[in-house]
Amino acid sequence: MSFRCEHLSKSFAMRDGFVQALDDVTFSVGEREFVSIVGPSGCGKTTLLKLIAGLLRPSAGSVVPSAAPDDGRPASALVFQEHGLFPWMTVLENVAFGLETRGVGRSERHERAMTFISSVGLAPFAHAWPHQLSVGMRQRVGIGRAFVTDPRLLLLDEPLGSLDAQTRFLLQEELLRLWTRSRSAVVYVTHDIEEAVVLGDRVLVLTGRPGRIQGEITVPLGRPRKLEYAVDEKVTALKWQIWKMLEEEARRSLALSTREPVSSVEEPVP
Ligand SMILES: Nc1ncnc2c1ncn2[C@@H]1O[C@H](COP(=O)(O)OP(=O)(O)OP(=O)(O)O)[C@@H](O)[C@H]1O
Numbered sequence: 001m002s003f004r005c006e007h008l009s010k011s012f013a014m015r016d017g018f019v020q021a022l023d024d025v026t027f028s029v030g031e032r033e034f035v036s037i038v039g040p041s042g043c044g045k046t047t048l049l050k051l052i053a054g055l056l057r058p059s060a061g062s063v064v065p066s067a068a069p070d071d072g073r074p075a076s077a078l079v080f081q082e083h084g085l086f087p088w089m090t091v092l093e094n095v096a097f098g099l100e101t102r103g104v105g106r107s108e109r110h111e112r113a114m115t116f117i118s119s120v121g122l123a124p125f126a127h128a129w130p131h132q133l134s135v136g137m138r139q140r141v142g143i144g145r146a147f148v149t150d151p152r153l154l155l156l157d158e159p160l161g162s163l164d165a166q167t168r169f170l171l172q173e174e175l176l177r178l179w180t181r182s183r184s185a186v187v188y189v190t191h192d193i194e195e196a197v198v199l200g201d202r203v204l205v206l207t208g209r210p211g212r213i214q215g216e217i218t219v220p221l222g223r224p225r226k227l228e229y230a231v232d233e234k235v236t237a238l239k240w241q242i243w244k245m246l247e248e249e250a251r252r253s254l255a256l257s258t259r260e261p262v263s264s265v266e267e268p269v270p
């Protein structure tokens with residue numbers, strides 16, 4: 001096991017009371033497992049990742065990491081929703097930064113970062129600044145920066161959220177390739193039901209305010225995962241199953257009824 005969340009709840013103190021973001025969330029993630037979390041905006045996905053990363057303290061419950069031997073690997077790395085590259089650092093410096101925080105010496109970290117950058121085809125941009133890259137390239141650098149430190153657990157918060165469908169498809173493929181080569185377990189947060197299914201070994205469905213786990217689905221697709229699976233009928237069935245878990249809340253938030261539409265045929269005037 002990589003870690004376990006046990007009865008995790010989180011409230012934020014506000015000036016006029018509390019906002020409860022998560023309520024009684026329990027699940028575990030195995031070594032090298034890829035777990036997707038899907039849920040609507042505001043259900044506590046980012047809060048959950050921050051709790052797992054230790055950036056927030058739970059109001060109740062706990063995050064229990066596995067008792068792995070200390071081999072120098074970081075326990076976790078979090079890629080934020082807004083990819084968060086340092087604008088004052090080049091691509092190379094950004095990727096090397098994670099290694100710097102691990103105490104790796106300058107020449108080794110630049111060599112390892114450069115090897116990584118070349119392996120994802122970004123060598124010509126190693127000395128470019130983030131603002132000189134497309135959004136998709138910046139996302140790749142952000143993901144790469146996390147993978148290069150070889151964390152036990154990689155926490156990804158909608159890393160492909162702002163991309164067009166084609167770029168997203170290509171980067172999903174790249175992400176799976178990087179993960180296959182790595183030893184990391186992944187928790188992958190997304191709004192996108194199809195993405196959750198196509199990438200994950202399991203999908204956790206988080207709904208409500210405060211967010212609770214509505215259900216959990218094991219994805220019966222092999223590895224290595226081919227993105228052609230997106231058109232597989234098993235995926236279609238799982239997408240529908242997940243949608244049914246999300247539907248009520250999605251309709252409620254748009255104030256749409258689940259009832260059949262009322263007939264618009266008017267009564268004849270007598
Ligand atoms: N630091 C904070 N202080 C107060 N309330 C917070 C804080 N962080 C999150 N919240 C509240 O907790 C709830 C969950 O927020 P969170 O950002 O985890 O949702 P999310 O599922 O990641 O949403 P999105 O999909 O839009 O990113 C929201 O009601 C939010 O306003």
Ligand SMILES: [Mg+2]
Nearest residue numbers: 045046047081
């Ligand atoms: Mg979020």
